[in-house]
Amino acid sequence: MEDVVKDMGQPPLLSERTGFVVQLLSKSAIKVKANTTYEEIGCVGFQPEFNRLEAVVYIKQPIGYNGNICSSGSIEYVRFFISLNGGSTWQDQGVAKFTAYNIPEAAKKRLEYAVTLKISPKKKFCFNHNVVLARAILSWNLEPPANDPNFMPPWGNVHDTHIQIDPIRLIPIGEMIAEAKLKLPEQIAQVVDMSKLVQVAPKKSLTIAELHSIYKDKKVEPHRFGFKMAQKMISDPEFAAGLVAGIKGDIPQLKLDWSAILKALSEPDGNTIYEELECVGLNPNSSELIATFRIKRSSGYSGGPCTNGSTEYVTFWGDFDMDGTFEQCLGTTNVTVYDFDDIPDKGLEYSVFLPVNLNQYRQSCQKGPKVARIRAILSWNKPHSCSKPKEPPFWGNAEDTVILIPPGPKVEPADFSPYIYTLCSVNVCTIDQSTGQATGDRPFGGNIWITGEFPNGPAITVPDRFKYKVSVRPLDQPGTWQPLTNSFWITYTEGSVFGPTTTDNILQEVDSDGYYTYREYGTPITGNWRRITGPDRALALWCTSSSYTGRWEIKIEGLDTLTGLTYDAGIQVCSKGYRQNVIVKLDQVPPSVVLAITEYERPGEPGRKPASKCDKFRLGDIIYGKYDVSDEHFRKLTLSILPVDYANGVQVDPASRTYYLPDLVSTNGESGEWKIVTTNMKPCGFIVLLEAWDRTIENCDADGWYSRTSVGFCLEAQAK
Numbered sequence: 001m002e003d004v005v006k007d008m009g010q011p012p013l014l015s016e017r018t019g020f021v022v023q024l025l026s027k028s029a030i031k032v033k034a035n036t037t038y039e040e041i042g043c044v045g046f047q048p049e050f051n052r053l054e055a056v057v058y059i060k061q062p063i064g065y066n067g068n069i070c071s072s073g074s075i076e077y078v079r080f081f082i083s084l085n086g087g088s089t090w091q092d093q094g095v096a097k098f099t100a101y102n103i104p105e106a107a108k109k110r111l112e113y114a115v116t117l118k119i120s121p122k123k124k125f126c127f128n129h130n131v132v133l134a135r136a137i138l139s140w141n142l143e144p145p146a147n148d149p150n151f152m153p154p155w156g157n158v159h160d161t162h163i164q165i166d167p168i169r170l171i172p173i174g175e176m177i178a179e180a181k182l183k184l185p186e187q188i189a190q191v192v193d194m195s196k197l198v199q200v201a202p203k204k205s206l207t208i209a210e211l212h213s214i215y216k217d218k219k220v221e222p223h224r225f226g227f228k229m230a231q232k233m234i235s236d237p238e239f240a241a242g243l244v245a246g247i248k249g250d251i252p253q254l255k256l257d258w259s260a261i262l263k264a265l266s267e268p269d270g271n272t273i274y275e276e277l278e279c280v281g282l283n284p285n286s287s288e289l290i291a292t293f294r295i296k297r298s299s300g301y302s303g304g305p306c307t308n309g310s311t312e313y314v315t316f317w318g319d320f321d322m323d324g325t326f327e328q329c330l331g332t333t334n335v336t337v338y339d340f341d342d343i344p345d346k347g348l349e350y351s352v353f354l355p356v357n358l359n360q361y362r363q364s365c366q367k368g369p370k371v372a373r374i375r376a377i378l379s380w381n382k383p384h385s386c387s388k389p390k391e392p393p394f395w396g397n398a399e400d401t402v403i404l405i406p407p408g409p410k411v412e413p414a415d416f417s418p419y420i421y422t423l424c425s426v427n428v429c430t431i432d433q434s435t436g437q438a439t440g441d442r443p444f445g446g447n448i449w450i451t452g453e454f455p456n457g458p459a460i461t462v463p464d465r466f467k468y469k470v471s472v473r474p475l476d477q478p479g480t481w482q483p484l485t486n487s488f489w490i491t492y493t494e495g496s497v498f499g500p501t502t503t504d505n506i507l508q509e510v511d512s513d514g515y516y517t518y519r520e521y522g523t524p525i526t527g528n529w530r531r532i533t534g535p536d537r538a539l540a541l542w543c544t545s546s547s548y549t550g551r552w553e554i555k556i557e558g559l560d561t562l563t564g565l566t567y568d569a570g571i572q573v574c575s576k577g578y579r580q581n582v583i584v585k586l587d588q589v590p591p592s593v594v595l596a597i598t599e600y601e602r603p604g605e606p607g608r609k610p611a612s613k614c615d616k617f618r619l620g621d622i623i624y625g626k627y628d629v630s631d632e633h634f635r636k637l638t639l640s641i642l643p644v645d646y647a648n649g650v651q652v653d654p655a656s657r658t659y660y661l662p663d664l665v666s667t668n669g670e671s672g673e674w675k676i677v678t679t680n681m682k683p684c685g686f687i688v689l690l691e692a693w694d695r696t697i698e699n700c701d702a703d704g705w706y707s708r709t710s711v712g713f714c715l716e717a718q719a720k
Contacts, residue, residue: 012037013032013035013037014063014064016031016032017038017064017155018064020032020140020141020154020155032154032155033152033153033154034152034153034154034156034157034158035154035155035156036060036156036157037060037061038059038060038061038064038065038140038155039057039058039059039060039076039100039138039140039155039156040057040058040060040138040156040157041055041056041057041058041078041136041138041156041157041158041159042056042057042058042112042278042279042281043055043056043159043161043278043279043292043349044056044134044136044159044160044161044163044292044349045161045163045279045290045291045292045293045349045350045351046134046163046164046165046349046350046351047335047350047351047352047353048163048164048165048166048335048336048350049166049335049336049501050118050353050493050501050503051118051119051120051121051166052116052117052118052119052351052353053080053082053093053116053117053118053119053134053136053163054114054115054116054117054283054290054292054351054353055078055080055096055114055115055136055138055159056112056113056114056279056280056281056290056292057076057078057098057112057113057114057115057138057281058110058111058112059076059100059103059110059111059112059113060110062102062103062104063102064102065100065101065102066102066141067101067102068101068102068103068104068365068369069101069102069103069365069368069369069404069407070365070366070407070574070575071101071575072099072427072430072439073099073100073101073102074099074100074101074140074141075097075098075099075100075140075141075143076097076098076099076100076113076115076138076139076140076156077095077096077097077138077139077140077142077143077144078095078096078097078115078117078136078137078138078139079092079093079094079095079136079137079139079143079144079146079151080092080093080094080095080096080117080119080134080135080136081093081134081135081136081137081149082119082121082132082133082134082135082163083132083133083134083135083149084122084132086133087133087160090135090149092146092147092149093117093119094117094119095117095143095144095146096115096116096117097115097143097425098113098115098283098284098285099284099427100113100140101369101404103369103371103404104368104369109371109402110402111371111402111403111404112279112280112281112282112401112402112403113281113282113283113284113403113404114281114282114283114288114289114290115283115285116283116285116286116288116290116353118491118533118534121165122165123165123166123167123168123169124165124167124168125167125168125171125179126167126168126200126203126304126305126306127304127305127306129164129304129305129340129341129342130164130165130166130167130305131162131163131164131165131340131342131343131344131348132162132163132165133160133161133162133163134160134161134162134163134349135149135158135159135160136158136159137149137151137153137156137157137158137159138153138156138157138158138159139151139153139154139155139156140153140154140155140156141155142154142155143702161346161348161349162344162346162347162348162349163348163349163350164305164337164338164340164348164350167200167305167306168200169199169200170197170198170199170200171197171198171200172194172195172196172197172198173192173193173194173195173196173197173198174194174195176198177194203306203307203308204307204308205302205303205307205308206302206303206307206308208225208226208228208229208254209254210303211225211226211302211303212225212254212256214299214303215299215300218298218299218300220299220300221264222256222257222260222261223260223261223264223265224274224300224395225300225302226256226258226261227265227380227381227382227394227395228381230258230261230262230265231381231382233258233262234262234265265394268391268392268393268394269392269394270392270393270394270396270397270398271394271395271396272296272396272397273296273297274295274296274297274300274301274380274395275293275294275295275296275312275337275378275380275395275396276293276294276296276378276396276397277291277292277293277314277376277377277378277396277397277398277399278292278293278294278349278399279291279292279399279401280292280316280374280376280399280400280401281401281403282356282374282403282404282405283353284404284406285425285536285537286355286531286533286536286537287355287356287357287358287531287537288353288354288355288356288531289316289330289353289354289356289374289376289403290351290352290353291314291316291351291352291353291354291376291378291399292349292350292351293312293314293349293350293351293352293378294346294347294348294349294350295337295343295347295348295349295350296347297343297347298339298340298341298342298343299339299341300339301337301338301339302338302339302381303338303339304338304339304340304341305338305340307338308336309336309337309338309339310336310337310338310380310381311334311335311336311337311380311381312334312335312336312337312350312352312378312379312380312396313332313333313334313378313379313380313381313382313383313384314332314333314334314352314354314376314377314378314379315329315331315332315376315377315379315383315384315385315386316329316330316331316332316354316356316374316375316376317329317330317374317375317376317386317389318330318356318372318373318374318375319372319373319374319375320361320372322371322372322373324373326373326375326389326390329386329387329389329525330354330356330374330523330524330525331354331356331497331523331524331525332354332383332384332386332497332524333352333353333354333495333501333524334352334383335350335351335352337350354524355458355493355523355524355529355531356523357458357459357523358372358405358406359408359410359411359455359456359458360410360411361405361410362405362406362407362408362409362410363407363408363410364407364408364409364410364573365407365573365574365575366573369404369407370404370405370407371402371403371404371405372402372403372405373400373401373402374400374401374402374403375389375398375399375400376398376399376400376401377389377392377393377396377397377398378393378396378397378398378399379393379394379395379396380393380394380395380396381395382394384396386525408455408572409455409570409571409572409573411455411456411570413456413459415455415456415567415570416454416456416457416466416558416560416565416567417454417455417558417567417568417569417570418452418453418454418466418468418518418539418556418557418558418567418569418570419452419453419454419455419556419569419570419572420450420451420452420539420554420556420569420579420582421451421452421453421537422449422450422451422452423444423448423449423450423451423554423582423584424444424448424449424697424700425449425451425700426438426439426697428572428574428579428582429572429574429575429576429579431582431583431584432576433576433577433579433582433583435551435585436551436552436583436584436585436586437584437585438697440660440695441633441659441667441695442633442695442696442697443584443585443586443587443633443695443696443697444544444584444585444586444587444696444697444698445544445586445587445588445696445697445698445699445705446544446588446696446698446699446700447541447542447543447544447699447700448541448542448544448584448700449535449538449540449541449542449700450470450538450539450540450541450542450554450556451535451536451537451538451539452537452539452556453520453537453539454466454468454518454520454558455570457518457520457521458520458521458522458523458529459523459526460521460522461521461522461526461527461528462521462562463519463521463522463528463530464517464518464519464521465518465521465560465561465562466517466518466558466559466560466561467511467515467516467517467518467558467559467561468515468516468518468539468556468557468558468559469483469484469510469514469515469516469556469557469559470483470484470516470539470540470542470554470555470556471483471484471554471555471556471557472484472542472552472553472554472555473552473553474548474550474551474552475550475551475552475553475583476550476551477550481555483510483514484510484540484542485510485514486541486543487507487508487509487510488507488508488538488540488541489505489506489507489508490505490506490508490519490532490534490535490538491503491504491505491532491533491534492504492505492506492519492530492531492532492533492534493530493531493533494528494529494530494531495524495528495529496524496527496528496529497524497525497527503533505534506519508540515559516539516540518558519532520532520537539556542554544586544588545588546588546589548586548588549586549587549588549589550585550586551583551584551585551586552583552584552585552586553581553582553583553584554581554582554583554584555569555580555581555582556569557569568580569581587632587633587694587696587705588705589631589632589705590631590694590705590706590707591629591630591631591634591637591669591692591693591694591705591706591707592628592629592630592631592707593627593628593629593637593690593691593692593707593708593709594626594627594628594629594709595625595626595627595628595688595690595709595710595711596612596613596625596626596627596711597611597612597613597615597623597624597625597688597711597713598610598611598612598624598625598626598673599611599623599624599625600615600617600621600622600623600624601621601622601624602618602620602621602622603620603621608624611623611624613711613712613713614711614712614713614714615713615714616713616714616715616716617678617713617714617715617716618678618715618716618717618718619678619679619681619683619715619716619717619718620678620679620718621678621715622675622676622677622678623675623676623678623713624673624674624675625673625674625675625688625711626671626672626673626674627639627671627672627673627674627690628669628670628671629669629670629671629690629692630668630669631668631669631692631694631705632667632668632694633667633694633695633696633704634659634665634666634667634668634669634670634692634694634695635658635659635660635693635694635695635704636656636657636658636659636692636693637656637657637658637669637690637691637692637693638655638656638689638690638691638692639652639654639655639656639674639688639689639690640652640655640688640689640691641676641681641686641687641688641689642686642687642689643684643686646681646682646684646686647681647682647686648680648681648682649680650676650677650678650679650680650681652674652675652676652688653674653675653676653677654672654674657670657672659695669692674688676688678715681715682715683715683716683717684714684715685712685713685714685715686712686713686714686715687710687711687712687713688710688711688712688713689708689709689710690708690709690710691706691707691708692706692707692708693705693706
């Protein structure tokens with residue numbers, strides 16, 4: 001196990017780190033490139049059964065993250081890409097993020113976080129091995145731009161790996177016929193619904209005789225492919241005696257030395273020649289432990305993707321008092337793996353996830369950070385015993401890490417108060433309750449996802465016991481509480497101790513009393529469990545409209561259907577006051593934009609002359625115009641020339657203006673003059689494009705409300 005408890009020491013490059021935001025906003029040259037002093041992607045894995053791309057990120061320093069856990073900290077972004085052709089082209093899958101904080105040097109631990117992104121990869125038939133290249137780009141405080149797989153972050157790194165996409169389970173009839181290279185008679189093709197889905201045949205498990213046959217020339221040891229049979233022999237001495245005596249069917253014909261196999265398996269030592277656990281982290285957004293492991297060989301996994309393959313189990317433990325004893329088993333999860341003849345040189349990386357209930361260990365941010373050690377043990381084809389965190393598996397290994405338990409209220413066992421945690425992924429503690437705006441003076445607008453939980457919900461073993469009501473009211477004008485009654489879809493994942501884990505969608509609707517049903521309950525260690533995974537911990541979707549402006553207040557209340565008791569929202573302690581209800585500012589209006597061509601100046605001729613849109617100009621002319629952008633929460637405007645290739649590098653002056661540094665434009669926007677020096681441009685028809693964004697977090701998108709307008713002109717060659 002890697003030593004993750006060593007003293008991290010004083011971080012270098014701190015001055016470059018603290019000056020990064022100023023450099024970014026002032027458009028100064030950023031000399032730092034792919035620096036991993038402070039954060040680094042350790043591993044990237046894929047859970048093919050749930051289409052989850054996951055990355056484990058190392059937070060390596062005690063400071064350098066813009067504040068302690070009572071602050072808004074800083075954002076670590078991870079953007080994922082996949083390539084179906086070995087890296088020649090890439091498909092952007094989206095971005096995930098988490099918040100990192102300064103953790104006092106007394107902690108002296110490297111912390112490991114995880115992020116998750118659900119994707120929709122193209123699936124194939126099981127006999128077509130679907131191995132693709134995945135890329136993750138980690139970037140501190142600067143979101144990696146979309147559709148740019150070659151982006152090199154100043155702080156962070158790029159991590160590539162190969163992943164396996166799960167085979168298709170439901171096949172369109174048309175696709176099946178095309179794969180078989182068949183042509184239907186015309187009269188049949190006209191009446192058959194080619195989009196109709198058919199279920200593939202159930203997979204089968206290979207017998208030990210079949211495994212012996214396919215592995216005889218692949219150097220897969222008998223105590224590997226005979227592992228399941230040997231485990232049965234160990235647990236059933238009577239069966240073992242009969243097998244060794246040669247009275248159990250055709251198995252003795254294989255001429256396997258079962259005594260040698262049993263001896264080889266008698267002393268587990270954590271054999272990692274086939275698979276190895278590499279990273280473990282906590283996804284703080286979904287309260288899930290994530291583990292990634294590497295499949296190293298092409299054979300030895302009980303068959304290819306058209307079979308049942310074999311199972312990799314990961315069991316987790318927690319050391320919550322940091323005394324070196326992993327006193328709490330947190331549960332076991334698993335994923336199916338297969339043989340692949342064309343496995344890449346560095347193998348395939350997989351991931352698994354396990355929901356955990358950490359609420360009993362949380363503490364307010366004022367009490368400082370709460371960290372815990374986590375141990376994970378990877379075990380092939382046999383779950384590791386919860387009672388043996390110190391014992392190695394035979395096939396697999398152990399990995400230790402340290403996580404930060406997100407700060408929050410420590411809830412008493414009988415308290416079933418609900419809590420609101422985020423609005424559009426913005427932590428409610430970072431929303432100014434006097435203005436209702438998020439960090440950066442940002443209001444909200446459009447559809448707003450409200451997330452949270454009943455902290456004691458995971459301790460309950462009965463599903464759908466709790467209900468909740470979300471209400472809103474205006475504050476800047478007279479108004480009463482208005483319960484949300486709209487329906488919305490969510491994605492949930494559920495499972496049991498060792499049973500299958502499944503995912504599905506459900507429509508959340510209010511009952512006759514205006515209550516939604518709370519869908520989360522249980523943990524893997526207590527039995528059955530369910531979590532809302534899309535969006536994580538979603539409670540409500542508030543669909544605001546143009547009439548919803550100004551400051552609004554949001555509240556939540558809970559109902560225990562078993563006892564009939566109702567609960568007000570719990571109180572969260574934040575760095576600036578408390579949060580029970582949440583006040584937000586709403587802005588539904590995009591920026592107003594006006595653009596005009598007003599004058600031009602020709603070399604050799606005195607003064608400026610009037611001009612307007614669609615006029616013709618000569619190369620070398622200087623074209624002038626006016627722009628006007630107004631908005632209550634102005635953020636940014638840009639002026640550009642299209643088509644870019646004919647502009648030949650010439651830009652509008654100014655090319656952009658922003659509310660933030662370096663320009664510090666008023667929150668209401670500005671009017672100004674622009675100009676274009678056309679000397680180096682090519683003759684063509686052009687447009688000047690004005691684009692403007694405000695600071696609103698609209699529909700949970702950080703870009704803001706958007707407007708654009710343009711004016712055109714023609715540029716001719718100089719007269720001879």
